[in-house]
Amino acid sequence: MALHFSPDEYEGRKASVLAKMADRKLDALLLFSQETMYWLTGYDTTGFNLFQCLVLRKGGQTDLLTRSADVLQAKLTSNIDNVHIWSDRIKKKASPAMQLRGLLDDLDMLGSKIGIEYDAHGLTAKDGRTLDESLRSFADTEDASRIIPPLRAIKSGAEIAFVRKAGELTDLAYKETLPLIAAGADESKILATLQGVILENGGDYPANDFVVSSGEEALLCRYNTGRRLLDAQDQLTLEWSGVYRHFHAPASRTIIIGRPQPRHRELYKIAMRALQAMESAMTPGHMIGEIFDTHAHVVDDMGANKLRLNACGYSVGASFAPSWMDWPLIYRGNENLVSPNMTLFAQVNLMDSNENVAMSLGQTYLTTDGAPEPLSELPLDLATR
Template sequence: MTLHFPREEFAARLERLKARMREEKLDALLLFAQESMYWLTGYDTFGYCFFQSLVVKADGSMALLTRAADLRQARLTSTIENILVWVDRSNADPSMDLKNLLVDMDLLGCRLGIEYDTHGMTGRTARLIDNQLVSFGELIDASTIVSDLRLIKSEAEIRHIERAALLADDALEAALPLVAAGADEAAILAALQGAVLAGGGDYPANNFIIGSGEEALLCRYKSGRRILQAQDQLTLEWAGVSAHYHAAMMRTVLIGEPGPRHMELYDACTATLQDMEARLKPGHTFGEIFDALARSLDEAGMTRHRLNVCGYSLGARFAPSWMEHQLFMAGNPQAILPNMSLFLHVIILDSERNAAMTLGQSYLTTDAGPRSLSRHGVDLLRR
């Protein structure tokens, strides 16, 4: 069996979940988020892109409904003992199998929490489930219950996060020597990803971001590669990954002699990141971190060039995104607490002058303040 945590760790997580279910007066929770299943049991698969659900009763008993291709996956990677398979066939409706499972688990007429807000729950799946269960019991949107529990990391989780951060640093050191005029983005990208895999890490939950020239102003992955020019800019966003736990980093590297606009943007980035770091501790909220960014960049005249989010919680995530639910955005009341792993980024994209500058770093929160998880500072990277 392949488990990344001791069974005692999973048992403690289940107790935390049961306590939260009692608070919400839930008789059972229907999990559809792969992150939730992984956190609770170790179950590791990409089969969540098809229909599957882990049913957790208030007494802690569990049953997984999945496809035949994931039966052995669940047996090998999880603590789940009760695994049922729905049969792939034309016009199959696995929501009926789920309803029958809930009957067998004596949950008819009960209060059922359902994870709707997840990539494992398509619109079609939601409609099928609602149609099957609308008169079966009381349905509650419980999308954030496990997600909220996952915000605070255990010591065992922190060890994986620190390992992921080490791999992120290794990736930067492997890729940076390749950045020069005439370099192919493909070689730089291969060095980033190769360092993580060679170090024993995993694939990331979303593609690494690489873009130069005008594409340095993109903060999403796109297909296609470019050759770096003598005067250029290269934006990179990547993550080290250990047992699906992510530690992200982001930088814009300047090739050639920096112009005054790039230096102006870099100075704004560093000053803003310092303002955000000063508030990244208990006693503040996620919304206050964004307020610090908005105030700093607005005062620097960068309002048109900033984004409306400046980071998010990190953890064990699956495709298509390593971003957690909790974002640093205006009005988010989520309190910053010790032992959160968080990613702060300052992204300035000046389309008028075709100039980009980004800084992104992962942190572990403590009572005293944030601890950067990277051994690298935020000095301007020039090649």
């Protein structure tokens, strides 16, 4: 069994969920997030693109309904008590949601109160609607999407060790890639090195694609296909992450090839001050939204309000495709509180499309009882090649 945490750690996680269920008088949870399943049981798969559900009953028993391809996956990677197979069938009455209802009936859940994890990449809108129809006369259901994310956001000592390892891989990948960045360099080689170094050193695939974009596309903050060679005077934006046991520690930089334009230096100065300001609010007692406010205050006061985005980071942890972004997101008005042992990616993106100038600066932090600890040792200066 390929479990990456101790039995006591998994039992503690389950106990924290069961306590939340008891507070809401829930008899069971229907869980669809792959991140939840991995955190709660160790279950490690990419099969969540098709219907699967982990049933957690108030007594602590776990039952997984999945396809036949994932039966062995569940048995070898998790501590799930029982694994059940749903079969592909054409008839609507034999949908996986109806087969889930049948499983719940077998578990004597008729008339019970069930919480459903709707906010999950593993539950499509179509399947969610079918699920609601299937359970309408069977049980009393409610949205329970926010039970587990706050628990996952606070990392244990063992989880922090994995995030630290991810941070080491983040740094190593950058250090080995930086010498390749020069006029005439191929973005393909840069991307292959960033990703390859992480894999060669025991890391995992990331939950989303790395950003490796130059020229006018350096202003983009999402991956897009297509590669080019760097010009003698160019800009390159990187957003990448070391990944270890699915735990992420992202970072971002805009690197200047040749001589930085005055606008590059201006935006770098703003980004650096904003990132430092965010650190001051990344302490217990502050609301997550206050981290955004400090960022926005600096950027706006320095005249770049039209260039910033409406969020400046998010929690990170053990994530699966399509994104390493986790709960909570750092945006204005978010009233969730900063607590010790959160791992937060703070990022300043300033993209001046009028002058075609990009600037991205970000790193992952571990919150403590006081000032946050950067999980990267990379310099934050304006990188030039």
